[in-house]
Amino acid sequence: MGFFSKLRKGLEKTKHSLIQNIETVVRGYAKIDDDMYDDLEAVMLTGDIGVETTEYLLDQIRTGVKSKEIRDGNDVVPYLEKCIVALLNENDEPVPETDGPRVIFIVGVNGVGKTTTIGKLAKYYKQQGKSVMLAAGDTFRAAASEQLTIWAERVGVPIVKHQEGADAAAVIFDATASAKAKGVDILLVDTAGRLQTKSNLMEELRKMARVAGRNIEGAPQETLLVLDATTGQ
Structure with a gap:
């Protein structure tokens, strides 16, 4: 197993734990309301996502609800994944080659x-x-x-x-x-x-x-x- 493969494997537990906690929250609510947002916020912050990113993702979920892309709790996790991928890709530029060290x-x-x-x-x-x-x-x-x-x-x-x-x-x-x-x-x-x-x-x-x-x-x-x-x- 290569170095970066080991790195990805080491992060698997953290990733699955966070996703499972988010799924537990959204499945526990019959409708999307302020209480669900509060619980999602708590899960994200305790998962070390960070305050700024958590606020951004919650705003994205609210936008998704208003646009009808999110109709119930089952749509939250796939929508979140799409938002996170877009967020990561914003700065996903290849490191340029260098002439020197x-x-x-x-x-x-x-x-x-x-x-x-x-x-x-x-x-x-x-x-x-x-x-x-x-x-x-x-x-x-x-x-x-x-x-x-x-x-x-x-x-x-x-x-x-x-x-x-x-x-x-x-x-x-x-x-x-x-x-x-x-x-x-x-x-x-x-x-x-x-x-x-x-x-x-x-x-x-x-x-x-x-x-x-x-x-x-x-x-x-x-x-x-x-x-x-x-x-x-």
């Missing part, structure tokens, strides 16, 4: 498994015949670079790192310069755990991105958010 930032909160994910991605890309380099951009957590070094050694790829407490942007500068000079295909950048509400830490991430873009045009070409690597997400 493709820089991929790995971000997320503390403890979700960013470094472990980098190890898995490094192996995946190497198996695809790509040359890979790692950048130890998490200079805050104790032994973070040592942990990433272990992964680099296991996979057999080079790593660029500085001492603990160093400027993360300086690591990115050296890593992107090295990757460009050596003609590396993929540069995987580890980052310190941070919440999106911490403005100073988010600014540090922006600085890292700016520095990457100075050495390699368009970098970082991708940013991957790790939710919980231990459950396959």
Whole structure:
């Protein structure tokens, strides 16, 4: 089983649980009313869909009811699936090819498994015949670079790192310069755990991105958010 096949399998339980909960709600109502909307909202929010997306989907259901596309509870789930597919396809653009190294930032909160994910991605890309380099951009957590070094050694790829407490942007500068000079295909950048509400830490991430873009045009070409690597997400 390939890497992304395992990823999809890991998400199956979450997907089926959410759909089953939604089906349970809509089947429990003889008619579509405010109480059903309230219960749907609760299921979506507890399923980690998020407030903004939940409000959007509920508005879409109301629109479907008004347009008669939804006539009873049995029509809700198929209609929801159509809305979610359309929502996902809005930004489903292929990642453009690059002349130089493709820089991929790995971000997320503390403890979700960013470094472990980098190890898995490094192996995946190497198996695809790509040359890979790692950048130890998490200079805050104790032994973070040592942990990433272990992964680099296991996979057999080079790593660029500085001492603990160093400027993360300086690591990115050296890593992107090295990757460009050596003609590396993929540069995987580890980052310190941070919440999106911490403005100073988010600014540090922006600085890292700016520095990457100075050495390699368009970098970082991708940013991957790790939710919980231990459950396959």
